[in-house]
Amino acid sequence: MAPANLSTRIPTAARFGARVEAFFRRSDAARGYLLLSPAILIMLAALAAPLLLLVLYSFWSQDGYLVNTQLTLDQYSTALGREAYRTLFYRSLSISGMVTIVTVLLSYPMAYFIAFQVQRNKFVWLILVTIPFWTSYLLRVFAWKIILGYNGVINSGLMSLGILKQPLEFLLYNPTSVVVTLAHAWAAFAILPIYVSLEKIDRSLLEAASDLGDGPIRRFFRITLPLSLPGVIGAAVLIFVPTTGDYVTPALVGGTDGVMIANVIQVQFTKIGNWPLGAALALASMAAVGIFALLIVQAMRLAISRVK
Amino acid sequence: MMAKVRNKAGQGRGLFGYAIFYLAFLYVPVLFLPIFSFNDSAFIAFPLVGFTTKWYTEMFADTGMQIALWNSLKVGMFTALISTTLGLLAAKALTRYQVPGSAAVLGFTSLPLFVPDIVLGISLLILLNSVHIPLSLWTVVVGHVLICMPFAMAVLISRMEGFDKSLEEASLDLGEDGWMTFWRVTFPLALPGVIASLLLTFIVSFDEFLIAYFLAGTDATLPIYIWGQLRFPYKLPGVLALGALILVASCVLVIFAEWVRSLGTDPNKAPTVGA
Numbered sequence: 001m002a003p004a005n006l007s008t009r010i011p012t013a014a015r016f017g018a019r020v021e022a023f024f025r026r027s028d029a030a031r032g033y034l035l036l037s038p039a040i041l042i043m044l045a046a047l048a049a050p051l052l053l054l055v056l057y058s059f060w061s062q063d064g065y066l067v068n069t070q071l072t073l074d075q076y077s078t079a080l081g082r083e084a085y086r087t088l089f090y091r092s093l094s095i096s097g098m099v100t101i102v103t104v105l106l107s108y109p110m111a112y113f114i115a116f117q118v119q120r121n122k123f124v125w126l127i128l129v130t131i132p133f134w135t136s137y138l139l140r141v142f143a144w145k146i147i148l149g150y151n152g153v154i155n156s157g158l159m160s161l162g163i164l165k166q167p168l169e170f171l172l173y174n175p176t177s178v179v180v181t182l183a184h185a186w187a188a189f190a191i192l193p194i195y196v197s198l199e200k201i202d203r204s205l206l207e208a209a210s211d212l213g214d215g216p217i218r219r220f221f222r223i224t225l226p227l228s229l230p231g232v233i234g235a236a237v238l239i240f241v242p243t244t245g246d247y248v249t250p251a252l253v254g255g256t257d258g259v260m261i262a263n264v265i266q267v268q269f270t271k272i273g274n275w276p277l278g279a280a281l282a283l284a285s286m287a288a289v290g291i292f293a294l295l296i297v298q299a300m301r302l303a304i305s306r307v308k
Numbered sequence: 309m310m311a312k313v314r315n316k317a318g319q320g321r322g323l324f325g326y327a328i329f330y331l332a333f334l335y336v337p338v339l340f341l342p343i344f345s346f347n348d349s350a351f352i353a354f355p356l357v358g359f360t361t362k363w364y365t366e367m368f369a370d371t372g373m374q375i376a377l378w379n380s381l382k383v384g385m386f387t388a389l390i391s392t393t394l395g396l397l398a399a400k401a402l403t404r405y406q407v408p409g410s411a412a413v414l415g416f417t418s419l420p421l422f423v424p425d426i427v428l429g430i431s432l433l434i435l436l437n438s439v440h441i442p443l444s445l446w447t448v449v450v451g452h453v454l455i456c457m458p459f460a461m462a463v464l465i466s467r468m469e470g471f472d473k474s475l476e477e478a479s480l481d482l483g484e485d486g487w488m489t490f491w492r493v494t495f496p497l498a499l500p501g502v503i504a505s506l507l508l509t510f511i512v513s514f515d516e517f518l519i520a521y522f523l524a525g526t527d528a529t530l531p532i533y534i535w536g537q538l539r540f541p542y543k544l545p546g547v548l549a550l551g552a553l554i555l556v557a558s559c560v561l562v563i564f565a566e567w568v569r570s571l572g573t574d575p576n577k578a579p580t581v582g583a
Contacts, residue, residue: 032405036413039398039457043416046454047423050431057434110330113323125327127566132334134508135558136515138531139551142538143337146344146352146548153340156353187334238421245424247518252538262426269430269522279434282427 057279067276075280085264085281089288092261095175096243097292099182100236106183107190107235112224114191115198126195133188141249144181148172148253173255181249186242190235197231198224226304233300237293244289245282261285342552345545352544364553367546376533380514383445383529387452387513392505394453395460400494403468404476418458428454429522436523443525451519456509463508463569467501468494504569507561515558530554 033040058075061068079085114125132140147153148171155167171177201224209219247262254260261281268278344352348360367373398417402410420428432451436443475497479489495502517531524532534550537543 028405029408032401032407032410035397035401035405036407039394039417039461040413042394042450042453043419043457046432046450047419047428050428050435051423053434053438054427054431106330106333109323109326113327117323123570127563128331129334130566131559131562132338134511134515134562135338135555136531136551138515138517138534139341139555140338142534142547142551143341146340147337149352151351151353153352153354156355160355184333184337187330241422242424245426247426262424265426265430269433275430275434278430282430286424286427 054279055283057276058283060276062274062276065273075277076284078277079280079284085261088259088261088264089285091175091259092244092285093288093292095178095258095260096182096240096246096289098179099186099243100240102179102183103186103190103239104194104232104235107187108194108232111191111194111198111231115195126192129191130188137185138248140185141181141252144177144184145172145252148177148180172253174257175254177253177255178250178258178260181253182243182246185249186239189238193234193238194228194231197228197234201227229300229304233297236296236300240293240296241289244285338555341548341555345548345552347545350542350545352548363545363549367549370546372528373530373533373550376528376530379445379527380530383448383452383520384510384514386449387456388506388510390449391453391456391460391509392464392502395457395464395505396498396502398461399464399468399498400490403465404473414461417461420455421458425455425516425518429519432519433522443523445524445527445529447523447525448520448527448529449513451523452513452516455516455519456512459512460505460509463505464498464501467498467504467569471497500568500571504565507565507568511558511561511565515554 057067059071059073061070061072061074110129114122114129118125145152149155150167150169150172152172154171155164158164159167205223205227206219209223214222244260245262246260247266250258250260250263254263262285265278265281265285268274268281343356345363346359346361347356348358348362349356398413401407402414407413428451432447432454433443436447441447476489476493479493480486484492515531516529517535520529521532521535528536530550534547537547
């Protein structure tokens with residue numbers, strides 16, 4: 001019995017090994033996943049696991065220096081219930097909503113210009129609008145603090161020209177200065193998706209519209225704009241979602257009236273040391289942003305289907 | 309065709325004017341950093357007083373700055389190497405093999421673009437804390453690899469899609485095995501993309517502040533050092549000098565990276581930033 005068993009088992013094992021090898025050699029999927037596995041593993045370890053732990057933390061509570069792992073909804077009732085936090089949620093959403101609108105409106109004509117009017121050296125124009133994107137975010141925000149400050153570029157410039165007697169105080173440390181700074185910092189994110197969707201538009205559609213008697217304006221609103229809306233939606237989401245959680249800009253140019261939700265989250269993780277509440281604030285703001293972004297996307301999709 | 313020509317003459321000039329205005333909006337605010345870094349006054353205000361390079365010499369002599377600079381260079385180099393290596397393997401998988409769920413994998417690796425940096429920072433901080441890994445420059449590298457992955461993937465995938473797959477097939481048909489084909493055919497052809505990815509991920513890491521702020525522990529990277537200096541008004545001219553140098557270095561690296569990336573590809577193809 002035993003020898004027979006052994007003799008059948010060895011070939012099976014060998015055949016199994018050969019089959020695995022053949023599987024890896026032949027199967028695209030297996031080889032593909034083998035190559036993808038380091039990237040997927042690091043994303044699981046550095047993104048998925050931490051986010052899950054963040055969710056778990058938001059259901060715990062802080063007990064002095066220790067974390068009480070008894071599940072509770074206390075953090076959420078504080079995060080959503082306290083007036084001060086609600087104000088911050090509302091302000092963060094409205095500031096980044098404004099930033100999204102301003103940035104998309106400013107960037108659309110530029111993207112249009114590169115897509116339709118630049119014939120040669122498109123590449124140079126695209127590089128020109130992307131360079132600022134790669135340079136230090138911190139320094140670009142800091143530049144606005146220098147420009148808008150009480151003794152800053154605008155005030156001292158206008159005073160030395162004799163236009164102003166007193167420095168203007170309303171330039172810095174308010175929601176508007178946050179909007180201006182963020183619109184400047186995120187411009188490249190808006191231009192590229194819009195440019196890509198404009199570039200994809202079949203030029204013969206535009207000619208057809210003109211041949212059928214549409215003027216340039218009518219043609220723009222009936223053909224170009226609707227067909228570029230996917231890029232506009234992409235740009236809007238790419239700006240709206242991260243700017244709601246921006247920390248540097250409100251901290252540098254926001255003042256007390258321009259504080260946003262990220263600044264409060266940061267305090268929970270540093271000075272105050274209430275990590276569970278910080279986690280709940282972060283997740284609540286992400287949920288709010290997510291819902292809001294979905295609503296925008298749906299509304300725009302509806303607009304597209306209407307026009308079509 | 310006629311309509312297009314007519315249309316161009318009509319609105320072309322207006323839009324060109326707007327384009328110049330837009331570029332001014334992008335670049336002029338940042339130009340104030342270098343301008344005031346040479347101004348011989350501790351106050352950042354007009355009128356300009358006189359030319360000086362003393363803020364530069366003062367800043368270079370600061371040992372805190374030197375340590376932070378060295379830390380940022382180390383973090384940036386490791387981040388660039390790791391994220392580009394992972395991105396290259398992943399790009400090969402996604403462009404050369406029929407991988408089921410490739411869209412999901414691509415979406416997953418682009419996720420850091422859609423999650424605010426503060427959330428990435430604090431959630432990594434929580435994880436490291438609960439598995440008792442002490443904060444160091446290495447933990448900053450982990451956070452930076454995370455945010456650099458989308459960029460490395462975008463650059464490398466577009467490069468791998470851009471060259472002829474039959475060259476690899478020819479190498480395999482002529483008897484080279486998978487590894488030799490990778491090193492002798494795929495890698496040299498992908499090299500411009502690899503260099504561009506190394507440079508761009510290095511810049512992203514070198515300039516990143518918030519994630520490093522949560523994960524660096526007691527070691528400061530250059531942006532953390534700058535953040536600390538912003539509290540002291542008398543340090544601002546030195547920060548301007550440092551900032552001006554960083555901006556110039558970043559611009560040179562980005563232009564070089566984009567130029568390398570464009571080698572042998574369609575000059576009208578869009579850079580894939582953030583998309």
